[in-house]
Amino acid sequence: MANDREVLREIWEGKVPVCFQLDSEEVCELQAPAPYYLMVPRLSYFPLCVDKVRKHFTRHIQKDKQDNEMWLEFNGAPLKWHLPIGVLLDLHAIDIQLPWNITVHFDKFPENAIMHCQNKEVVESYFLACIKESDVLKHRGQVVSSMQKKDHNQLWLGLLNDKFDQFWAINRRLMESSNDDGFKYIPFRCYLSEEKYIQKLVKPVNEEGQRKKLGHLLSEVFPDQEKVVVRTHGITPLPETPLQWLSEHLSYPDNFLHLCLINWSPEVTSK
Amino acid sequence: MADNEEDSLPAVEVPENEDQAGDAPSESDAPQSLEPISSDTNLGPSDQSQTVANKDLAKIDVYLKATGNAPIMKRKKWTVSQDQHIGWIAEFIKKYLKLDPNERLFLYINQTFAPAPDQTVKNLYDCYGIDGKLVIHYCKSHAWG
Numbered sequence: 001m002a003n004d005r006e007v008l009r010e011i012w013e014g015k016v017p018v019c020f021q022l023d024s025e026e027v028c029e030l031q032a033p034a035p036y037y038l039m040v041p042r043l044s045y046f047p048l049c050v051d052k053v054r055k056h057f058t059r060h061i062q063k064d065k066q067d068n069e070m071w072l073e074f075n076g077a078p079l080k081w082h083l084p085i086g087v088l089l090d091l092h093a094i095d096i097q098l099p100w101n102i103t104v105h106f107d108k109f110p111e112n113a114i115m116h117c118q119n120k121e122v123v124e125s126y127f128l129a130c131i132k133e134s135d136v137l138k139h140r141g142q143v144v145s146s147m148q149k150k151d152h153n154q155l156w157l158g159l160l161n162d163k164f165d166q167f168w169a170i171n172r173r174l175m176e177s178s179n180d181d182g183f184k185y186i187p188f189r190c191y192l193s194e195e196k197y198i199q200k201l202v203k204p205v206n207e208e209g210q211r212k213k214l215g216h217l218l219s220e221v222f223p224d225q226e227k228v229v230v231r232t233h234g235i236t237p238l239p240e241t242p243l244q245w246l247s248e249h250l251s252y253p254d255n256f257l258h259l260c261l262i263n264w265s266p267e268v269t270s271k
Numbered sequence: 272m273a274d275n276e277e278d279s280l281p282a283v284e285v286p287e288n289e290d291q292a293g294d295a296p297s298e299s300d301a302p303q304s305l306e307p308i309s310s311d312t313n314l315g316p317s318d319q320s321q322t323v324a325n326k327d328l329a330k331i332d333v334y335l336k337a338t339g340n341a342p343i344m345k346r347k348k349w350t351v352s353q354d355q356h357i358g359w360i361a362e363f364i365k366k367y368l369k370l371d372p373n374e375r376l377f378l379y380i381n382q383t384f385a386p387a388p389d390q391t392v393k394n395l396y397d398c399y400g401i402d403g404k405l406v407i408h409y410c411k412s413h414a415w416g
Contacts, residue, residue: 080389082387082389115358115388115389125385126387129384129385129386129387130384130387132383132384133380133383133384133386136381136383136384136399137398141381141383141384185398195389196391197394198394199390199394199397199398200394200397200398201397201398
Protein backbone atom coordinates (compact mmCIF):
# COMPACT_ATOMS: atom_id res chain seq x y z
CA MET A 1 0.00 0.00 0.00
CA ALA A 2 1.21 3.46 -0.85
CA ASN A 3 2.05 5.33 2.36
CA ASP A 4 4.46 8.07 1.51
CA ARG A 5 1.76 10.51 0.64
CA GLU A 6 4.05 13.47 0.20
CA VAL A 7 5.92 11.55 -2.50
CA LEU A 8 2.66 10.80 -4.28
CA ARG A 9 1.73 14.47 -4.01
CA GLU A 10 5.06 15.65 -5.34
CA ILE A 11 4.82 13.31 -8.32
CA TRP A 12 1.23 14.33 -8.96
CA GLU A 13 2.04 18.03 -8.94
CA GLY A 14 4.87 17.81 -11.46
CA LYS A 15 4.24 20.28 -14.28
CA VAL A 16 6.16 21.45 -17.31
CA PRO A 17 5.98 24.76 -19.21
CA VAL A 18 5.19 24.33 -22.89
CA CYS A 19 5.30 26.88 -25.68
CA PHE A 20 2.92 25.87 -28.47
CA GLN A 21 3.47 27.38 -31.91
CA LEU A 22 1.44 26.91 -35.04
CA ASP A 23 3.36 25.37 -37.92
CA SER A 24 4.38 28.31 -40.11
CA GLU A 25 3.09 26.61 -43.28
CA GLU A 26 -0.40 26.41 -41.84
CA VAL A 27 -0.70 30.09 -41.00
CA CYS A 28 -3.19 31.66 -43.39
CA GLU A 29 -2.49 35.26 -42.45
CA LEU A 30 0.42 37.62 -43.04
CA GLN A 31 1.50 37.44 -39.46
CA ALA A 32 1.89 34.26 -37.43
CA PRO A 33 -0.31 34.05 -34.32
CA ALA A 34 1.33 34.53 -30.94
CA PRO A 35 2.60 31.35 -29.32
CA TYR A 36 0.46 29.86 -26.56
CA TYR A 37 2.08 29.13 -23.21
CA LEU A 38 0.73 26.50 -20.84
CA MET A 39 1.80 24.62 -17.72
CA VAL A 40 0.86 20.98 -18.34
CA PRO A 41 0.81 18.19 -15.74
CA ARG A 42 3.48 15.54 -16.30
CA LEU A 43 1.02 12.78 -15.39
CA SER A 44 -1.60 13.83 -17.92
CA TYR A 45 -1.92 13.25 -21.66
CA PHE A 46 -1.70 16.01 -24.25
CA PRO A 47 -5.29 15.62 -25.57
CA LEU A 48 -6.57 16.31 -22.05
CA CYS A 49 -4.93 19.72 -21.72
CA VAL A 50 -4.79 21.34 -25.15
CA ASP A 51 -8.40 22.53 -25.64
CA LYS A 52 -7.28 26.12 -25.22
CA VAL A 53 -4.37 25.63 -27.56
CA ARG A 54 -6.74 24.44 -30.25
CA LYS A 55 -9.07 27.36 -29.67
CA HIS A 56 -6.17 29.80 -29.81
CA PHE A 57 -4.90 28.62 -33.18
CA THR A 58 -7.93 27.49 -35.19
CA ARG A 59 -8.94 30.99 -36.26
CA HIS A 60 -5.50 31.49 -37.80
CA ILE A 61 -5.67 28.55 -40.18
CA GLN A 62 -7.61 27.91 -43.37
CA LYS A 63 -11.34 27.51 -42.82
CA ASP A 64 -11.53 24.04 -44.34
CA LYS A 65 -8.88 22.79 -41.88
CA GLN A 66 -10.48 24.16 -38.76
CA ASP A 67 -12.33 20.97 -37.88
CA ASN A 68 -9.32 18.77 -38.49
CA GLU A 69 -7.76 16.75 -35.72
CA MET A 70 -4.92 18.66 -34.10
CA TRP A 71 -1.56 16.93 -33.68
CA LEU A 72 1.72 17.90 -32.09
CA GLU A 73 5.28 17.75 -33.28
CA PHE A 74 8.61 18.05 -31.53
CA ASN A 75 12.02 18.02 -33.18
CA GLY A 76 10.57 17.05 -36.55
CA ALA A 77 8.60 14.02 -35.32
CA PRO A 78 4.95 13.63 -34.21
CA LEU A 79 4.46 13.25 -30.45
CA LYS A 80 2.57 10.15 -29.40
CA TRP A 81 -0.42 11.44 -27.44
CA HIS A 82 -1.01 8.09 -25.73
CA LEU A 83 2.23 8.36 -23.77
CA PRO A 84 1.91 10.44 -20.59
CA ILE A 85 3.42 13.91 -21.05
CA GLY A 86 6.12 13.20 -18.46
CA VAL A 87 7.22 10.14 -20.42
CA LEU A 88 7.56 12.18 -23.62
CA LEU A 89 9.52 14.75 -21.65
CA ASP A 90 11.88 12.16 -20.19
CA LEU A 91 12.36 10.54 -23.61
CA HIS A 92 13.30 13.81 -25.27
CA ALA A 93 14.95 15.40 -22.23
CA ILE A 94 18.31 15.72 -23.96
CA ASP A 95 16.82 17.86 -26.74
CA ILE A 96 14.43 19.93 -24.65
CA GLN A 97 15.01 23.40 -23.31
CA LEU A 98 12.25 24.86 -21.19
CA PRO A 99 9.80 26.07 -22.09
CA TRP A 100 9.32 23.02 -24.24
CA ASN A 101 8.74 24.20 -27.82
CA ILE A 102 6.05 22.16 -29.52
CA THR A 103 4.69 22.72 -33.03
CA VAL A 104 0.95 22.51 -33.57
CA HIS A 105 -0.52 21.05 -36.77
CA PHE A 106 -4.00 20.72 -38.22
CA ASP A 107 -2.96 19.44 -41.62
CA LYS A 108 -1.28 16.29 -42.99
CA PHE A 109 -2.06 13.99 -40.05
CA PRO A 110 0.79 11.46 -39.78
CA GLU A 111 -1.36 8.34 -40.17
CA ASN A 112 1.47 5.87 -39.82
CA ALA A 113 3.15 7.47 -36.84
CA ILE A 114 0.44 8.18 -34.30
CA MET A 115 -3.05 6.98 -33.43
CA HIS A 116 -6.08 9.13 -34.04
CA CYS A 117 -7.60 10.83 -31.05
CA GLN A 118 -10.84 12.53 -32.02
CA ASN A 119 -11.99 13.12 -28.47
CA LYS A 120 -11.20 12.50 -24.83
CA GLU A 121 -13.18 9.26 -24.73
CA VAL A 122 -10.42 7.71 -26.83
CA VAL A 123 -7.92 8.65 -24.13
CA GLU A 124 -10.28 7.35 -21.46
CA SER A 125 -10.60 3.91 -22.99
CA TYR A 126 -6.85 3.72 -23.57
CA PHE A 127 -6.15 4.81 -20.00
CA LEU A 128 -8.57 2.28 -18.51
CA ALA A 129 -7.14 -0.49 -20.70
CA CYS A 130 -3.70 0.28 -19.25
CA ILE A 131 -5.11 0.17 -15.71
CA LYS A 132 -6.68 -3.20 -16.45
CA GLU A 133 -3.47 -4.57 -17.86
CA SER A 134 -1.50 -3.37 -14.85
CA ASP A 135 -3.96 -5.08 -12.54
CA VAL A 136 -3.63 -8.32 -14.50
CA LEU A 137 0.08 -8.12 -13.73
CA LYS A 138 -0.34 -7.07 -10.09
CA HIS A 139 -3.40 -8.99 -8.90
CA ARG A 140 -4.43 -11.23 -11.82
CA GLY A 141 -6.97 -8.53 -12.64
CA GLN A 142 -9.01 -9.21 -9.53
CA VAL A 143 -9.01 -5.70 -8.11
CA VAL A 144 -10.13 -3.97 -11.29
CA SER A 145 -12.83 -6.54 -11.92
CA SER A 146 -14.15 -6.14 -8.37
CA MET A 147 -14.54 -2.41 -8.94
CA GLN A 148 -17.71 -0.78 -10.15
CA LYS A 149 -18.11 1.36 -13.20
CA LYS A 150 -18.27 4.45 -10.99
CA ASP A 151 -14.85 3.57 -9.53
CA HIS A 152 -13.33 3.39 -13.02
CA ASN A 153 -15.02 6.69 -13.71
CA GLN A 154 -13.57 8.25 -10.60
CA LEU A 155 -10.04 7.21 -11.58
CA TRP A 156 -10.54 8.78 -14.98
CA LEU A 157 -12.14 11.98 -13.69
CA GLY A 158 -9.43 12.33 -11.06
CA LEU A 159 -6.84 12.34 -13.80
CA LEU A 160 -8.88 14.45 -16.20
CA ASN A 161 -9.65 17.16 -13.64
CA ASP A 162 -6.34 16.98 -11.81
CA LYS A 163 -7.97 15.90 -8.54
CA PHE A 164 -5.41 14.07 -6.43
CA ASP A 165 -7.76 13.00 -3.62
CA GLN A 166 -10.46 11.81 -5.98
CA PHE A 167 -7.97 9.70 -7.91
CA TRP A 168 -6.14 8.23 -4.94
CA ALA A 169 -9.34 7.35 -3.06
CA ILE A 170 -9.76 4.61 -5.69
CA ASN A 171 -6.19 4.08 -6.82
CA ARG A 172 -5.07 3.05 -3.33
CA ARG A 173 -7.00 -0.20 -3.84
CA LEU A 174 -4.97 -0.93 -6.95
CA MET A 175 -1.80 -0.34 -4.95
CA GLU A 176 -2.63 -2.82 -2.19
CA SER A 177 -1.03 -6.22 -2.02
CA SER A 178 -2.51 -9.16 -0.22
CA ASN A 179 0.75 -10.43 1.25
CA ASP A 180 4.24 -9.29 2.26
CA ASP A 181 5.69 -10.23 -1.10
CA GLY A 182 3.95 -7.33 -2.80
CA PHE A 183 2.48 -7.47 -6.28
CA LYS A 184 2.53 -10.62 -8.36
CA TYR A 185 4.49 -8.77 -11.02
CA ILE A 186 5.66 -5.16 -11.29
CA PRO A 187 3.90 -3.36 -14.18
CA PHE A 188 6.56 -1.42 -16.06
CA ARG A 189 7.62 -0.31 -19.50
CA CYS A 190 11.24 0.41 -20.23
CA TYR A 191 11.67 2.74 -23.19
CA LEU A 192 14.60 2.56 -25.56
CA SER A 193 13.01 5.36 -27.60
CA GLU A 194 9.57 6.79 -28.24
CA GLU A 195 9.09 3.96 -30.74
CA LYS A 196 10.25 0.99 -28.72
CA TYR A 197 9.81 -0.26 -25.19
CA ILE A 198 10.40 -3.49 -23.36
CA GLN A 199 7.83 -5.02 -21.07
CA LYS A 200 8.28 -8.35 -19.33
CA LEU A 201 7.38 -10.23 -16.16
CA VAL A 202 9.44 -9.14 -13.16
CA LYS A 203 8.48 -10.10 -9.61
CA PRO A 204 9.08 -7.76 -6.67
CA VAL A 205 10.82 -10.53 -4.70
CA ASN A 206 13.52 -13.04 -5.64
CA GLU A 207 13.33 -16.81 -5.19
CA GLU A 208 14.48 -16.54 -1.58
CA GLY A 209 11.63 -14.16 -0.88
CA GLN A 210 13.89 -11.11 -0.54
CA ARG A 211 12.63 -7.82 -1.86
CA LYS A 212 14.19 -6.76 -5.13
CA LYS A 213 15.63 -3.37 -6.00
CA LEU A 214 15.33 -1.33 -9.18
CA GLY A 215 18.81 -2.57 -10.12
CA HIS A 216 17.51 -6.16 -10.16
CA LEU A 217 14.73 -5.22 -12.56
CA LEU A 218 17.15 -3.44 -14.87
CA SER A 219 19.52 -6.41 -14.94
CA GLU A 220 16.60 -8.70 -15.78
CA VAL A 221 15.55 -6.42 -18.62
CA PHE A 222 19.10 -5.82 -19.85
CA PRO A 223 21.00 -8.97 -18.86
CA ASP A 224 24.07 -8.03 -20.92
CA GLN A 225 24.44 -4.58 -19.41
CA GLU A 226 26.06 -3.48 -16.21
CA LYS A 227 25.40 0.19 -15.61
CA VAL A 228 21.92 0.88 -16.85
CA VAL A 229 20.47 4.25 -15.84
CA VAL A 230 16.84 5.15 -16.31
CA ARG A 231 14.89 8.37 -15.93
CA THR A 232 11.34 8.73 -14.71
CA HIS A 233 9.48 11.88 -13.60
CA GLY A 234 12.62 13.82 -14.46
CA ILE A 235 14.80 12.00 -11.93
CA THR A 236 17.13 9.03 -12.11
CA PRO A 237 16.13 6.73 -9.26
CA LEU A 238 19.01 4.88 -7.60
CA PRO A 239 19.45 1.18 -8.37
CA GLU A 240 19.03 0.53 -4.63
CA THR A 241 15.44 1.81 -4.68
CA PRO A 242 13.09 -0.96 -3.49
CA LEU A 243 11.08 -2.15 -6.47
CA GLN A 244 7.74 -2.61 -4.74
CA TRP A 245 7.98 0.87 -3.22
CA LEU A 246 8.88 2.30 -6.62
CA SER A 247 5.85 0.68 -8.20
CA GLU A 248 3.52 1.97 -5.48
CA HIS A 249 4.83 5.53 -5.52
CA LEU A 250 6.37 6.36 -8.88
CA SER A 251 3.94 4.64 -11.21
CA TYR A 252 1.96 6.89 -13.55
CA PRO A 253 -1.84 7.03 -13.11
CA ASP A 254 -2.07 4.11 -15.56
CA ASN A 255 -0.32 2.13 -12.80
CA PHE A 256 2.76 1.40 -14.89
CA LEU A 257 6.29 2.49 -14.14
CA HIS A 258 7.54 4.25 -17.27
CA LEU A 259 11.32 4.07 -17.28
CA CYS A 260 13.33 5.80 -20.00
CA LEU A 261 16.73 4.41 -20.71
CA ILE A 262 19.36 7.13 -20.71
CA ASN A 263 22.56 5.17 -20.50
CA TRP A 264 23.69 1.89 -21.91
CA SER A 265 26.69 0.68 -23.81
CA PRO A 266 26.32 0.75 -27.59
CA GLU A 267 26.80 -2.94 -28.42
CA VAL A 268 23.29 -3.82 -27.32
CA THR A 269 21.64 -1.28 -29.59
CA SER A 270 22.51 -3.48 -32.55
CA LYS A 271 20.17 -6.21 -31.31
CA MET B 272 -4.11 3.01 -44.82
CA ALA B 273 -5.32 -0.21 -46.35
CA ASP B 274 -3.76 0.26 -49.74
CA ASN B 275 -0.74 -1.98 -49.65
CA GLU B 276 -2.54 -5.15 -48.77
CA GLU B 277 -0.45 -7.40 -50.97
CA ASP B 278 2.80 -6.00 -49.66
CA SER B 279 2.10 -6.58 -46.03
CA LEU B 280 0.66 -10.06 -46.22
CA PRO B 281 3.87 -12.08 -46.60
CA ALA B 282 5.09 -10.95 -43.21
CA VAL B 283 2.62 -13.34 -41.61
CA GLU B 284 3.61 -16.89 -42.34
CA VAL B 285 1.56 -19.99 -42.15
CA PRO B 286 3.25 -23.04 -40.68
CA GLU B 287 4.07 -25.26 -43.61
CA ASN B 288 2.59 -28.41 -42.20
CA GLU B 289 -0.80 -26.97 -41.51
CA ASP B 290 -3.66 -28.73 -43.20
CA GLN B 291 -5.74 -27.00 -45.80
CA ALA B 292 -3.10 -24.48 -46.63
CA GLY B 293 -5.15 -23.09 -49.49
CA ASP B 294 -5.86 -19.43 -49.22
CA ALA B 295 -9.37 -19.45 -50.56
CA PRO B 296 -11.76 -20.51 -47.83
CA SER B 297 -14.49 -22.78 -49.05
CA GLU B 298 -17.80 -23.25 -47.34
CA SER B 299 -17.13 -26.84 -46.41
CA ASP B 300 -14.15 -25.74 -44.39
CA ALA B 301 -16.06 -23.31 -42.33
CA PRO B 302 -17.53 -25.64 -39.69
CA GLN B 303 -14.08 -26.86 -38.69
CA SER B 304 -13.13 -23.33 -37.89
CA LEU B 305 -15.70 -23.27 -35.15
CA GLU B 306 -13.27 -25.22 -33.01
CA PRO B 307 -11.51 -22.53 -31.03
CA ILE B 308 -8.26 -24.47 -31.16
CA SER B 309 -7.84 -26.58 -34.25
CA SER B 310 -6.14 -29.94 -34.24
CA ASP B 311 -2.84 -28.51 -35.35
CA THR B 312 -2.11 -27.46 -31.79
CA ASN B 313 -1.02 -31.03 -31.16
CA LEU B 314 1.96 -30.44 -33.35
CA GLY B 315 3.33 -28.08 -30.77
CA PRO B 316 5.73 -25.25 -31.39
CA SER B 317 8.44 -27.47 -32.89
CA ASP B 318 6.89 -27.95 -36.28
CA GLN B 319 8.67 -27.82 -39.58
CA SER B 320 8.77 -24.08 -39.73
CA GLN B 321 11.37 -24.23 -36.97
CA THR B 322 13.94 -25.86 -39.20
CA VAL B 323 15.03 -22.45 -40.36
CA ALA B 324 16.28 -21.63 -36.91
CA ASN B 325 17.45 -18.07 -37.32
CA LYS B 326 14.32 -16.99 -39.01
CA ASP B 327 12.10 -18.51 -36.37
CA LEU B 328 13.93 -17.12 -33.40
CA ALA B 329 12.37 -13.83 -34.26
CA LYS B 330 8.88 -15.28 -34.82
CA ILE B 331 6.12 -15.92 -32.35
CA ASP B 332 3.14 -18.24 -32.65
CA VAL B 333 -0.04 -16.21 -32.42
CA TYR B 334 -3.57 -17.63 -32.17
CA LEU B 335 -6.33 -15.36 -33.36
CA LYS B 336 -9.75 -16.17 -31.95
CA ALA B 337 -13.02 -14.53 -32.83
CA THR B 338 -15.37 -13.49 -30.08
CA GLY B 339 -18.78 -11.91 -29.99
CA ASN B 340 -20.07 -11.01 -33.42
CA ALA B 341 -16.72 -11.11 -35.23
CA PRO B 342 -16.35 -13.41 -38.24
CA ILE B 343 -14.17 -16.44 -37.67
CA MET B 344 -10.84 -16.76 -39.42
CA LYS B 345 -10.37 -20.01 -41.25
CA ARG B 346 -6.79 -20.16 -40.07
CA LYS B 347 -6.15 -19.31 -36.47
CA LYS B 348 -2.50 -20.08 -36.02
CA TRP B 349 0.03 -17.66 -37.44
CA THR B 350 3.65 -16.95 -36.91
CA VAL B 351 4.39 -13.29 -36.59
CA SER B 352 7.63 -11.32 -36.37
CA GLN B 353 8.27 -10.53 -32.74
CA ASP B 354 8.72 -6.82 -33.38
CA GLN B 355 5.37 -6.51 -35.13
CA HIS B 356 2.90 -4.15 -33.50
CA ILE B 357 -0.58 -5.05 -32.31
CA GLY B 358 -2.07 -2.32 -34.49
CA TRP B 359 -0.59 -4.07 -37.49
CA ILE B 360 -2.21 -7.35 -36.47
CA ALA B 361 -5.58 -5.61 -36.18
CA GLU B 362 -5.15 -4.25 -39.72
CA PHE B 363 -4.14 -7.69 -40.92
CA ILE B 364 -7.25 -9.31 -39.46
CA LYS B 365 -9.43 -6.64 -41.04
CA LYS B 366 -7.91 -7.28 -44.44
CA TYR B 367 -8.08 -11.05 -44.03
CA LEU B 368 -11.77 -10.86 -43.09
CA LYS B 369 -12.34 -8.23 -45.77
CA LEU B 370 -13.85 -5.85 -43.24
CA ASP B 371 -14.40 -2.25 -44.14
CA PRO B 372 -11.20 -0.29 -43.34
CA ASN B 373 -13.25 2.11 -41.25
CA GLU B 374 -14.82 -0.64 -39.22
CA ARG B 375 -13.44 -0.91 -35.71
CA LEU B 376 -11.82 -4.07 -34.48
CA PHE B 377 -10.93 -4.63 -30.84
CA LEU B 378 -8.16 -6.97 -29.76
CA TYR B 379 -7.93 -8.46 -26.31
CA ILE B 380 -5.31 -10.27 -24.28
CA ASN B 381 -6.30 -12.75 -21.54
CA GLN B 382 -9.89 -11.90 -22.42
CA THR B 383 -9.34 -8.92 -20.16
CA PHE B 384 -7.68 -5.85 -21.62
CA ALA B 385 -7.04 -4.20 -24.95
CA PRO B 386 -3.29 -3.92 -25.62
CA ALA B 387 -1.83 -0.64 -26.87
CA PRO B 388 -1.66 -0.53 -30.68
CA ASP B 389 2.08 0.15 -30.53
CA GLN B 390 2.69 -2.76 -28.18
CA THR B 391 4.89 -5.44 -29.75
CA VAL B 392 4.03 -9.12 -30.08
CA LYS B 393 7.22 -9.94 -28.18
CA ASN B 394 6.31 -7.88 -25.12
CA LEU B 395 2.85 -9.42 -24.99
CA TYR B 396 4.21 -12.92 -25.50
CA ASP B 397 6.77 -12.40 -22.72
CA CYS B 398 4.05 -11.28 -20.32
CA TYR B 399 0.96 -13.23 -21.39
CA GLY B 400 2.14 -16.06 -23.63
CA ILE B 401 1.00 -19.52 -22.58
CA ASP B 402 2.30 -22.87 -23.85
CA GLY B 403 4.53 -21.26 -26.42
CA LYS B 404 1.90 -19.09 -28.00
CA LEU B 405 0.12 -15.79 -27.64
CA VAL B 406 -3.67 -15.91 -27.80
CA ILE B 407 -5.41 -12.80 -29.07
CA HIS B 408 -9.18 -12.45 -29.15
CA TYR B 409 -10.74 -10.09 -31.63
CA CYS B 410 -14.16 -8.56 -31.66
CA LYS B 411 -16.11 -5.93 -33.58
CA SER B 412 -17.43 -4.30 -30.44
CA HIS B 413 -16.20 -3.90 -26.88
CA ALA B 414 -16.06 -7.39 -25.44
CA TRP B 415 -14.30 -6.95 -22.13
CA GLY B 416 -14.33 -3.69 -20.26
